[in-house]
Amino acid sequence: MSYHTLQHLTVRLLFDEKFVKFVYEDPDSALLGLDLSKEEKAQLLAIDSRAWSYDSLRRLRTMRSLVEEFKASTTLVLAETRQLAFLDKFFSSPQFHDSIQKRGSMGLAFAEYLSEKFRQKELKTPQLADVLRLESLMARCRREFQKIRVTPLPKTLKDDLRIKFVPGADVGAFQANTVLTIQKIEKYLFEVNLMPAMVLCDDAPRLMDLPAVETKKKSYLMCVPAANGVSLIDIEKSDYLVLIEARSSLTIHQAIERAMASGITKSIAQEIIARALEEQTLHLV
Amino acid sequence: MTKFFDKIAKIPRLGVGISGEFGSANKGIEACLLQENYPELVHFFEYGGDLDRGLDEHVRRWASTGLPTTYHFLDINIEERIDLTSDWLVETIEMAKEINATWLCGDAGRWHFGRRERGHQMLMPPILCMDSVLESVDNIRQIQEQSALCCLPENPPSVVYLGEMHILEYFAEIAERADCGILLDCAHLAIFQHSRNLAPLTGFDNFPFERVIEMHIAGGVLKETNGYQYIDDDHSPEPLESTWQILKYVIERAKNLRAIVYECEHNAAEECLDNFIKLNEMFPCKIETPKLTVK
Ligand SMILES: [Fe+2]
Numbered sequence: 001m002s003y004h005t006l007q008h009l010t011v012r013l014l015f016d017e018k019f020v021k022f023v024y025e026d027p028d029s030a031l032l033g034l035d036l037s038k039e040e041k042a043q044l045l046a047i048d049s050r051a052w053s054y055d056s057l058r059r060l061r062t063m064r065s066l067v068e069e070f071k072a073s074t075t076l077v078l079a080e081t082r083q084l085a086f087l088d089k090f091f092s093s094p095q096f097h098d099s100i101q102k103r104g105s106m107g108l109a110f111a112e113y114l115s116e117k118f119r120q121k122e123l124k125t126p127q128l129a130d131v132l133r134l135e136s137l138m139a140r141c142r143r144e145f146q147k148i149r150v151t152p153l154p155k156t157l158k159d160d161l162r163i164k165f166v167p168g169a170d171v172g173a174f175q176a177n178t179v180l181t182i183q184k185i186e187k188y189l190f191e192v193n194l195m196p197a198m199v200l201c202d203d204a205p206r207l208m209d210l211p212a213v214e215t216k217k218k219s220y221l222m223c224v225p226a227a228n229g230v231s232l233i234d235i236e237k238s239d240y241l242v243l244i245e246a247r248s249s250l251t252i253h254q255a256i257e258r259a260m261a262s263g264i265t266k267s268i269a270q271e272i273i274a275r276a277l278e279e280q281t282l283h284l285v
Numbered sequence: 286m287t288k289f290f291d292k293i294a295k296i297p298r299l300g301v302g303i304s305g306e307f308g309s310a311n312k313g314i315e316a317c318l319l320q321e322n323y324p325e326l327v328h329f330f331e332y333g334g335d336l337d338r339g340l341d342e343h344v345r346r347w348a349s350t351g352l353p354t355t356y357h358f359l360d361i362n363i364e365e366r367i368d369l370t371s372d373w374l375v376e377t378i379e380m381a382k383e384i385n386a387t388w389l390c391g392d393a394g395r396w397h398f399g400r401r402e403r404g405h406q407m408l409m410p411p412i413l414c415m416d417s418v419l420e421s422v423d424n425i426r427q428i429q430e431q432s433a434l435c436c437l438p439e440n441p442p443s444v445v446y447l448g449e450m451h452i453l454e455y456f457a458e459i460a461e462r463a464d465c466g467i468l469l470d471c472a473h474l475a476i477f478q479h480s481r482n483l484a485p486l487t488g489f490d491n492f493p494f495e496r497v498i499e500m501h502i503a504g505g506v507l508k509e510t511n512g513y514q515y516i517d518d519d520h521s522p523e524p525l526e527s528t529w530q531i532l533k534y535v536i537e538r539a540k541n542l543r544a545i546v547y548e549c550e551h552n553a554a555e556e557c558l559d560n561f562i563k564l565n566e567m568f569p570c571k572i573e574t575p576k577l578t579v580k
Contacts, residue, residue, distance in 0.1 A: 003412040004365070006447060010409065011398040014445075043447050050513035054444045058407075065404035103399045143402060146372070 005035045006044070008101045013052045015059060015091045015100075024049045034101070059091050066090075066110045069139055072185040073114055073132040079207040080125045105143055111136040126213045130178040131185075134221070141168045141223040141230045151284045153277055159253035163273065164246050164285045168225035171235065171243045176217035179232075181210055224281055238264050242272040249285045289464045290541075292435055293498060296387060299353045299544040300328030300570025301561060304501075306359065306550075307334070310343035313551040317347050326561040328570045329353035331546045332384060333391075335360035336376050336401075340384060348384040355499070355544065356381035358391035360401055361424075363438060364411040368401070369424045378432045389428060390468045390499060393421055393438030393459070410441045411455065413448025418458045425463040437498055439468035442476050442518035452477045453488035457496075466498035469535060472505050472548075475527040476516040485527035486534055497539035502532055502564070503548035520548050522556040536567055 009031075013020050023030040027045060036044075067074045067087075077086060090096055090113045099109035114132055117123045145168030154161075188207050198204040220240035222233045235243075242259040250258075252273055259269035276282040303316045310316060320327045332344040332354055348354055358377060362368035381389055397405040411417045421438065428436040438459055440452050448455070452474065460467050478485050504521035505528065507514060516525065524532075536542065545568050549557040 003414050003416050003448070006412050007364075007395065007409065008398070010445065010447065011407070014407075039449065040447075043449065047445055047447070048513050050511040051445050051515065054508070054510040054513070054515055056510075062404055069403065100398060105400065105402060106398075106404055107402065143400075 002035045002037055002040060005101075006040050008103065009034065009036075009044070011100045012097050014055070015062070015096070017053050018092050019097070020049055020052045059088055062091075062106075063087055066107060069107055069142075070111065070114070070132070070135045071189065072182040073111075073128060073135050075185045075189060075207060076125045076128045076131060077114060077117075077123060080123060080128075107139050108136070108143070111139060127177075127181045127210050130174045130213075131181055134172065134174055134178055134182070137170060137172045137221075138223055138230055138232070141170055141225070144168050145225045145230060148283070150280050153284070157252060157274060157277070159256065160251050162249050162251050162285045163255060163277065163282045164249040165243075166225065166280055166283045168230055169223060169281045170247065171220065171222045171240050173218050173220050173240055176214035176219045177211040178219065179221075184210055222281065238268055239272050239276075242269050243276060243281070246276075246282050287464045289435065289466065289496075293466060293541055293543070296435075296543055298542075298570060299355070299387060301326065301564045301568060302329035302331050302353075302355070302544055302546045303327055304331045304333060304357065304546050304548045304550055305343065306332065306357075307338040307341045309550045310341070314549065314554050314557070315343065316550070317343065317350075319554055320347075320352065323558070323561065326558070326565055329355065329387075329544065331355045331357050331390075331544075332386075333357040333359050334377075334380055335396075336373060340380055344384055351385075354384045354386050355546075356384065356386035356389050357439075358389065358396075360396050360406075361391070362395040362397065363391075363393035363424050364417045364421045365395065366420050366423055369427060373401075374428065374431050378434075381432065381434065386434065388435040388437060388466075388498070389432060390437035391439055392441035392470075393425075393456075394441040394443075408441055408443075410443040410446050410452070411448070413446060413450040413452060413455045415450075415458070417448070418450075418455060418462065421459050422463040425459065425465050429463070429465060435466055435498070436463075437466045437468040439470050439501065440473050440477065442470070442473040444480065444515045446477060446480055451481075451488040453492050457491070457493050460493055460496045465496070466541075467493070467496045468499040468501065469497050469531075469539075470501035470503075471531040471535070472501065472503045472518060472524060472528045474531050475525055476505065476518060478527065479516050485530045489534070494535065494538040495541050497535060497542055499544040499546065500532060500535060500539075500542065501546050501548055502528060502560075520551055522549055522552045522560065524560070533567065542568070 090110055093113050095109040095113040099106050118128055148167060191205055192198060220235045220237055222235045223230050224233060241262045241264055245255045245258045255273060256266055256269045260266060305316050316330045330347045334356060361373060392408060394411040395409040398407055399405050425436050425438060440456055456467055475485055478487055502524050504523045505516045505525050506519050508517045545564055547560060547564055
């Protein structure tokens, strides 16, 4: 309904002064494609344009919650760009506006914003790619997590049963030093948090000597729902190859076949699936 | 008599109460202590809750004394049907029942943009139009049915209000159609009237005063951004003159009024005592409330 469109639009206006200017100067272009009635457009433009920017700390407060979730990625970005504005521009980006207008996730849109900047080479820190991928995986799992009633397992697992990750579980493969890099960043942040005003000093600690990107070795991680959100577990390559198939629902038979095509033996694939079902990383669907 | 009036007839006057939310007792006024020291001034506690933070130790302590509580939600978009999930309903009702809440209430508009997730929290008023009324009505009906408690929508604060209706007309429509009560926040109404250049008491013609069950009062301050003036709902101790004016006008007409909350928990208790006295004079609590003991 169009009032929902109007409501999403108000959020964008409250966050982005540039957009406010665009809407008031050229409403036809700025509001093109939005399901709004003539009356709604008129109501919007009847509001004093200065009213939208009453909360000068809104962006910073919201950025704080994004930074909490993408702690390591944003630290790498700031270390490289030395520009708060680089992060702040997210609120004027198409990713931000699109996520709000479509009732999406701002956090995931932020990850996409940074990832696009990396793809376009506006960001170059090599460690960023996988650090961001790992933080995005966790962010996605947090959002997908929901309590479900898991179907009890039968005594024997027939291979025509369908399996899938429980909401909030997933796996990923990352360059081997990704976790080490994040730990190094966390240690650095802990240090500067002891006295935040030290960032004003020329001799304040800098983020240096990050572990190099490991081009050949990979580490495999599984994100699982935990009491306080999600947590990460180290897994074997074979677990990764079997479990990644369960991102969408498939039969045990199909999962085993695909794993075998990746070089996993049938008995190992069976064992991995059975264990994941017992531990409720996978469930029967 | 509708179901709502049947229900409300059985609910006694709660009197003057104080608000609080997760952890607020550690930073501002501790309601239990205030009630212990001034049992004649504070009669119930309104807990502002969300699923993310749940109940705090302080509200549990208050509830354990048997004194009344109400549950004020901080995390549901009443005007958005898809936001009312069964998880939210089940968990919210569980919390409200755990503290023996007399009813559910809360700002009816949006508490977050998009889905309920971190960083999306931002209180926004509803779009004041009939489509939004109808969607809110569906949600309130469902909450009332499933909880068996009254659900009182509250008029939210904002700097910008959109939609063709007056906010009092919007809430009157909701209340009649959902067969529910109204929580009229006098400070928020003063903010709305100011934002539309209207006098504080505009819009009360045909208003269903008999459905006003609860009122809020809180301090506010006139602020300016780039020369644009607005009232900030800062919950400082002293309510604006227009807020008092609205409160007085409505008390005289709201025959089923059961509760007034002074939203002052972020301040020092001493700064708020005079207003608690004034509110009790305006709306005396006729019930004997047991004295709270805090171990
Ligand atoms: Fe209120």
